[in-house]
Amino acid sequence: MAPKQQRGEATVDLLLDTALRVYAESGRQGFTVNAVTAASGVSFGSLYHHFGSFDGLAAALYIRCMDRLCDPVVAAVTRSRTARTGIRALVRAYLDFTRDHRDVALFLHASVQSRYLAAHAQEVMAAKEAKFAPIAAWLHPRVVAGELAPLPAHFIEILVMGPVAETAQRWLSTAYEVDLDEAARVLPDRIWRSLRPD
Incomplete structure (x- = not known):
């Protein structure tokens, strides 16, 4: 170089x-x-x-932070053998990352609706889809095999990421008292239950 x-x-x-x-x-x-x-x-x-622009810097920082979050989460999921262990691993990895990398998690959660990402929304979305693609590829055959409820991918994402992101956001906020260790004990199985086939 x-x-x-x-x-x-x-x-x-x-x-x-x-x-x-x-x-x-x-x-x-x-x-x-x-x-x-x-x-x-x-x-x-x-x-x-x-x-x-400064918005370009903020978007690049968001993508960099998202990469740092996604790498351990994707690794935790893709090394899991079953749908149950994969979903539980995803939840734990996300919460562990939030605790261990508070500054990164804070920027990610606080920036989602910020004006400085709006100008780079397509770039951010493309980066996010690329980073999460291995999880989607891991989930699809498990839905087809009947290990997971036959739901569209976006509903699976909502059922998993909704509670996890809200928990992380509350823990990052000073307005709430959330025990992240308790959440890591309780949420993985609760979220898994919402995704089990009927």
């Missing part, structure tokens, strides 16, 4: 790392282009050169 390209990649990494830190320390209100450039020491021009 050429030195110029290495410097460019290092600047991108620095900006993304700094943006996550700024968000974790200052929240949505403090997540600004001025705060990120000041904390990173990177110029406005360089940020815009690499990301096109």
Whole structure:
């Protein structure tokens, strides 16, 4: 790799790392282009050169955080042999990741409805679909084999991810008291029951 390209990649990494830190320390209100450039020491021009806009930086950070979440979740599911163990592994992996990587989880959950992702919605959706494709591929033959209720894929996603995401979001919020360890004990089987064939 050429030195110029290495410097460019290092600047991108620095900006993304700094943006996550700024968000974790200052929240949505403090997540600004001025705060990120000041904390990173990177110029406005360089940020815009690499990301096109501050919204582009935020979208890239969202995709990077989603990758970090998806990798252990996909690994947990795809190494499972049965539908039951796979669903339970997904729930636990998601909750474990939330606990172990609070800053990443906070940015993901708080950014879902944010204005800065709107301009990059198609890019974000394509990245999300690509990352979750191995789970869909793992689930499909189990639905066909009758291990899971014969539901459309989006209903399966809602039944699994809805309770898990809501639990994570409540744990991340200071407004609720949620015991993530208790959720990791209770939810995997409860969610699995909602997906068992009748």
